[in-house]
Amino acid sequence: MAVTSATAAPPKEGALHKLRGFSTGFWFMSPAAILVIVFFFIPSVIIFGLSLTNMTTATGFQNWEWVGFENYRRILEHPDAGPIAMRTVFYVVATLVLFNVGMALVLALLTTHVPKRVGFTFRALWLLPRITPSVIYIMMWKWMASAQPYGILNRYLPFLSSSNLLPQAPWVFVILTNGFIGASFGMILFASAIESIPKDFMNAALVDGCTIWQRIRYVILPAIRWPLLFVTTFQTLSLLTSFEQILLLTDGTMGTEVWALWAYHRALNNYWGNLQWGFGAALAVILVIIGAVAAVVYMRFFQFNELVQEPRIDTL
Amino acid sequence: MSHKAYALLALLTVLALGVAACGATPPPAATTAPQEATAAPEQPPAQAAEVLIRLWAQANDVEHWRADGPVKAAAMVTDYNLKVEGINDSASWGDYKKKFTLAADAGEGPEIVLSGHEDVPVWANAGYIVDFEACKAKYPEFDDVIDSLWDSGTWNGKVWAVPQDTEARPMYYNKAKLLELGWSQDEVDSLADRIANGEYTLDDMIATAKEAIEKGVVEPGYGYWHRPSKGGDFLQYYAAYGGRIYDEATDKLVISQNALLEFYKFQRRVVDEGITPANYIGTESNIWHDTVSHGQALFWNGGVWNWSNWAKNFVADEGGNDFLFSFIGYAVQPTGIRGKAGVTLSHPLVYMITSPKTSGTDLYDESCALLAKTTTSEINTPHAVDSTHLGILKSQAADPAYAQDKLLSETLYMLDYAFYQPNHTMYTPWFDIVYDGMLKAENGEATPEKAAEDVVKLLQSELGDFLIVED
Numbered sequence A: 001m002a003v004t005s006a007t008a009a010p011p012k013e014g015a016l017h018k019l020r021g022f023s024t025g026f027w028f029m030s031p032a033a034i035l036v037i038v039f040f041f042i043p044s045v046i047i048f049g050l051s052l053t054n055m056t057t058a059t060g061f062q063n064w065e066w067v068g069f070e071n072y073r074r075i076l077e078h079p080d081a082g083p084i085a086m087r088t089v090f091y092v093v094a095t096l097v098l099f100n101v102g103m104a105l106v107l108a109l110l111t112t113h114v115p116k117r118v119g120f121t122f123r124a125l126w127l128l129p130r131i132t133p134s135v136i137y138i139m140m141w142k143w144m145a146s147a148q149p150y151g152i153l154n155r156y157l158p159f160l161s162s163s164n165l166l167p168q169a170p171w172v173f174v175i176l177t178n179g180f181i182g183a184s185f186g187m188i189l190f191a192s193a194i195e196s197i198p199k200d201f202m203n204a205a206l207v208d209g210c211t212i213w214q215r216i217r218y219v220i221l222p223a224i225r226w227p228l229l230f231v232t233t234f235q236t237l238s239l240l241t242s243f244e245q246i247l248l249l250t251d252g253t254m255g256t257e258v259w260a261l262w263a264y265h266r267a268l269n270n271y272w273g274n275l276q277w278g279f280g281a282a283l284a285v286i287l288v289i290i291g292a293v294a295a296v297v298y299m300r301f302f303q304f305n306e307l308v309q310e311p312r313i314d315t316l
Numbered sequence B: 001m002s003h004k005a006y007a008l009l010a011l012l013t014v015l016a017l018g019v020a021a022c023g024a025t026p027p028p029a030a031t032t033a034p035q036e037a038t039a040a041p042e043q044p045p046a047q048a049a050e051v052l053i054r055l056w057a058q059a060n061d062v063e064h065w066r067a068d069g070p071v072k073a074a075a076m077v078t079d080y081n082l083k084v085e086g087i088n089d090s091a092s093w094g095d096y097k098k099k100f101t102l103a104a105d106a107g108e109g110p111e112i113v114l115s116g117h118e119d120v121p122v123w124a125n126a127g128y129i130v131d132f133e134a135c136k137a138k139y140p141e142f143d144d145v146i147d148s149l150w151d152s153g154t155w156n157g158k159v160w161a162v163p164q165d166t167e168a169r170p171m172y173y174n175k176a177k178l179l180e181l182g183w184s185q186d187e188v189d190s191l192a193d194r195i196a197n198g199e200y201t202l203d204d205m206i207a208t209a210k211e212a213i214e215k216g217v218v219e220p221g222y223g224y225w226h227r228p229s230k231g232g233d234f235l236q237y238y239a240a241y242g243g244r245i246y247d248e249a250t251d252k253l254v255i256s257q258n259a260l261l262e263f264y265k266f267q268r269r270v271v272d273e274g275i276t277p278a279n280y281i282g283t284e285s286n287i288w289h290d291t292v293s294h295g296q297a298l299f300w301n302g303g304v305w306n307w308s309n310w311a312k313n314f315v316a317d318e319g320g321n322d323f324l325f326s327f328i329g330y331a332v333q334p335t336g337i338r339g340k341a342g343v344t345l346s347h348p349l350v351y352m353i354t355s356p357k358t359s360g361t362d363l364y365d366e367s368c369a370l371l372a373k374t375t376t377s378e379i380n381t382p383h384a385v386d387s388t389h390l391g392i393l394k395s396q397a398a399d400p401a402y403a404q405d406k407l408l409s410e411t412l413y414m415l416d417y418a419f420y421q422p423n424h425t426m427y428t429p430w431f432d433i434v435y436d437g438m439l440k441a442e443n444g445e446a447t448p449e450k451a452a453e454d455v456v457k458l459l460q461s462e463l464g465d466f467l468i469v470e471d
Helices: A002-007 A015-051 A070-077 A081-100 A102-111 A116-126 A134-145 A170-195 A199-207 A212-223 A225-241 A244-249 A259-267 A277-301 B003-021 B065-076 B093-105 B119-126 B133-138 B140-144 B175-180 B185-189 B191-196 B202-214 B232-240 B257-272 B285-293 B306-313 B321-327 B364-374 B377-387 B394-398 B406-417 B427-443 B448-466
Strands: B051-058 B082-089 B112-116 B162-165 B171-174 B252-256 B299-301 B328-331 B349-353 B467-470
Touching: A015 A277, A070 A081, A070 A277, A081 A102, A081 A170, A081 A225, A081 A259, A102 A116, A102 A170, A116 A170, A134 A170, A134 A244, A170 A212, A170 A225, A170 A244, A199 A212, A212 A225, A225 A259, A225 A277, A244 A259, A259 A277, B051 B065, B051 B093, B051 B364, B065 B082, B065 B112, B065 B364, B065 B377, B082 B364, B093 B112, B093 B119, B112 B119, B112 B364, B119 B349, B133 B364, B140 B364, B162 B377, B171 B175, B175 B185, B175 B321, B175 B328, B185 B191, B191 B328, B202 B257, B202 B299, B232 B257, B232 B427, B252 B257, B252 B427, B252 B448, B257 B427, B257 B448, B285 B306, B306 B321, B321 B328, B328 B406, B349 B364, B364 B377, B377 B394, B427 B448, B448 B467
Parallel strands: B051 B082, B051 B112, B252 B467
Antiparallel strands: B112 B349, B162 B349, B171 B299, B171 B328
8 A cells, every 4th residue: 555655646636637546556556456355355254254164074065054253262272272372483483583584694695795606606506495396305304314224414413313303303303494495585685685785885884994794784784674574574474374394394293283284284184084174264364363463563663664665866 | 444445345255255155054965865776777778878987096006996996897787887987096195085075065076985984974974975875785795795894884873885995903023033032933923812812912012122122133222113103003002001982872082091191101111111212203104114124123013005015115126025924923903901802903995975966966876886896806806915905805705816815814813803993073183182192292292191181181172072081
C-alpha cells in the first residue's frame, strides 16, 4: 500500500484525475494483488475455516462437523505445544543469526573484498547446497554423520564419538544443513548491495582513515539496510514455515519437531495415515498469525516507512 | 481499511467458507452395505462388453505381484470380461495413502485399493470403501483364507477387506557367533523353540549379548540391533511385557502402564548395557541392512520381507540366500515375562473394494470376481516367494513352490504367535505418542519413568474418551 501512495502522482483537483490516479495504481498493483489474494489470502481463509472443523481422513470431506475453537483449545492444552514453540523459536533465531543473516553477511563482506573473480567463484561454490536436490543433500549429511566405519566426520575427526553423530547433536545438524542452504540467499543479495555502494563513499572513508570495522559499521551496514530488512524478514518467515531438511534428517525425532513440521505430521503425513486436517489447520493458522506479527515487528524495527520513501532527489 | 476493502474481505470469506463447507451434509453412501450381490451369469458372456477395473497397490520391485497378480487373474474370471489396469506405486506409504484419499474425495479413485489393514476403519468411516461381506460369501476361494487373517480386515462387526499378504517380524540371531560364544549345537538349534515357549526371555537375550561383547565375539554395541527407524516392530516389546493396545468389548484403545514402563526400561537397558549403540535410532537404513546381513550383530529384529532385500541387494556377491542361511537363525520375539509365549507382529496388507463415490463407477460385483481369482495359491504364491512375505491361504503351505522356500515354510508357524495392530480410527495418534515416548527413553532424553508418565498424560489429552488407562 505504501508503495502505491509513494509512487502515485501528486494530488490534483478534480474527480477525473483522482479516478485516473486510482486506476493507474490499481493496474500496477493488480498482478501482485491477485497473486497474494489467490495464493495467500484465500488459502488462509480456507485453512481458518478448516481449523474450525473436526475433519480427518476418517471423516473424509463428507462427514465432518463444525467444532468452533475446539482445535485451538486442544493446542493450548497440549503438553507438547510449549516445548515445540520454544524449539521453533530456537531453530529460527539460531539459524537466522548464525547463518541466514550472520554467515550471509560475513560471506558477502569477504567475497566483495577479494579480487572479483575469486569472490564470484567462492559465491558460486556456496550455491552448491542450494542447487543439490534436498534428498541427496540430506542423505550425504546422514552418511557423513554415521557411525564408523561408514561416517566420514568421525573417521577424520578422531576426537568425535565413533557412534552415529546425528542423535548426539541433532540441532547442530539441523542448523548446519539449513544454514548452508539459507546463507547463500542473503550472501548474493548482500554482495550485490555492497558492490552497488558508490566507490566514492568507500574512498572517502579510506581517506578519512576508517578501519575496516568502521567502514562496515558506518558505511556498508547503513547502505544495505533495505536488503537486511528483506533478508531478515523473508528468512524468518521462511524458517518459521520450512521443515523440509528437518523432515528428511530426523523426521522430527530426537526433539527436533518444530511447529510447521508438527502441523505437517498432523495434517498431511503421519505414520499410519489418519490425517487430522482440522487440528493441523489450526496449527497452521497460528503459524500464519505469528508470521504476520513478525513481519510487522520487523518493518517497525527497520523503519520500513523511511526505506520506501520517495527519493528526495525526485521531490526537489 | 476502506469500506470497499471490508466488503471484498467479507465476500472472499464467504466464498472460501462456502468452498470448505460444500459437501458437508450428505451421509456417506459407502458406509452402508454394498449393493446386493447379483447372481453371476451361468455362461461366460463371451460377447459381454469389456469392463475396466483400476487397481492401486503400493509396491517396490520385488512386490510387483500386488498389482500384477490381479492383472494376471483377470484372465481367469469367467463371470465378466475384465480388463485390469494395475498400478504398482513405489511412493512412500504416507504419500500413497494421501494420493488415494485425495483421489477418493475427488471421485477419481480406483475400484480396488491395496493398503495396510489399519486403514480399514479410517477409510470405511470416511465412506471410501464398502464392506466385503457379500463378496466373501459369494466365492468359495475366500474359504481358503487363513481364518485369523480375516480379523485384520474386520471393523464394526463387518469384514471390509481381503488379505493380500502378511508377515512375521522375527528376532534374527547369528548362529555362528553363538557357537563361537560356547553354545552347543543343540542349544543353538533349540533357541527358536525356547523363545517361542517363553523359556528364553528378553533378559536372557541381554545377558547373552553382554557376554558376547565381553568375550570379544562381537564388537561393543553390536549385541542387539533393533529396527533403526519408526515402525510397528517396537510394539512387540510392549506386548512382550503384557501390554494391551485395544479393548474389543468397548472398542477403545488401551494403555497398560506397567507394561509401558517395562517396555521403555528395556529400550533404555539395551543401551545402558552396551549391547545397542548409544544414539542408535536414526541410523541410515542401508547401513543397518549392510551390518546385519553381514553378520556383524548377534541379535537383530526385522521382518521376513527383509530377507529377499538382503539376498538380492546386500550379500549377492557372498552367495545370497545360501550365505544368509549359513549363519542366520530366526525366532519370534522373546517374551519379557518368563514362561509367557513369544510374540510377533503381523501386518497384513489387504485389498479393499472402493465405494461408487470414490471410483465414480459401480463395479462391486466385477471387483469381487477379480479378487476371488486373485485369492488363490496360483496368484499369491509367486508374490510370497519373490518378496518373502507369508502366505494367506490354508492350502499355500502345501504348494510346492511355497513349501520349497526354506524361509517361508520355516516361519509360517509364527502366525500362531502373531498379534495385529487394532482397527481403530484413533490408532494413529496412539502409536505416534507411544513411539515418541520410547525414543525419549532410549535416547536418554527422559528416564523411562518420566517418559511413561508423560505418554499417559498425552494419550489422555489426545484420545480422551477413546482411551482406557489400566495398570
